Amino acid sequence: AGTTTPYSFGKDADDLDDYGLYYDNSEYDDPNKGHPDTGSGYRKVGSKKPNAWGLYDMHGNVSEWTVDEYRADHFAKLKSKYGDKVIPYFDAIAWPSKDIPFPHVAKGGNWDADADRCRAAARLASHPDLQKRDPQLPKSIWWYTDSFHIGFRIIRPLKVPSKEEQLKYWRATSDGILHVLKTNDKSFRTMIEAEK
Numbered sequence: 753a754g755t756t757t758p759y760s761f762g763k764d765a766d767d768l769d770d771y772g773l774y775y776d777n778s779e780y781d782d783p784n785k786g787h788p789d790t791g792s793g794y795r796k797v798g799s800k801k802p803n804a805w806g807l808y809d810m811h812g813n814v815s816e817w818t819v820d821e822y823r824a825d826h827f828a829k830l831k832s833k834y835g836d837k838v839i840p841y842f843d844a845i846a847w848p849s850k851d852i853p854f855p856h857v858a859k860g861g862n863w864d865a866d867a868d869r870c871r872a873a874a875r876l877a878s879h880p881d882l883q884k885r886d887p888q889l890p891k892s893i894w895w896y897t898d899s900f901h902i903g904f905r906i907i908r909p910l911k912v913p914s915k916e917e918q919l920k921y922w923r924a925t926s927d928g929i930l931h932v933l934k935t936n937d938k939s940f941r942t943m944i945e946a947e948k
Contacts, residue, residue, distance in 0.1 A: 753804040759811055760803035761801075770800060772870055773799070773812045774865050778794075793900065795813060809860075812861045814902055816903060817904040854880055858876040859875055864900075878899075881898060883895060883898065
């Protein structure tokens with residue numbers, strides 16, 4: 753939100769209680785609620801203060817799934833390429849190099865994270881254990897049974913991206929899904945279901 757500090761509200765992690773749900777403040781009063789192992793969990797969006805842009809839960813509550821592939825050296829490479837210049841959003845994204853969901857980046861910390869893992873720059877790499885209790889064989893690429901701490905935020909760009917950009921965000925591998933995305937042909941939904 754236009755800041756240069758570790759958190760949108762400043763440097764002091766002690767102020768996180770006012771802005772986010774994390775390990776130290778996410779336990780439910782009712783022992784029958786929350787994660788079965790911890791009694792803690794996420795809350796309705798907006799239960800804490802927003803950042804300077806009016807966005808809630810940018811620190812804690814649930815980590816936000818992103819399109820970025822997790823690469824440990826991603827920011828270092830951007831810094832060496834751009835220096836102190838503003839990085840165009842399209843270049844800042846670590847576009848996935850393969851059509852699998854691991855490892856992707858989840859950002860912002862969550863209700864089960866320590867305060868330092870809720871910093872603006874903290875990143876969590878997804879891994880196959882997020883689906884370990886999926887009862888389907890083969891496992892679904894969509895069902896993250898063990899990711900009680902990850903969610904996503906829907907955004908809408910001010911300027912509508914080109915068709916090529918839109919398709920790049922989808923990263924669809926199914927011919928049926930690609931056809932529907934490219935043509936908006938609703939009749940192919942039957943074909944997509946048949947492929948599953």
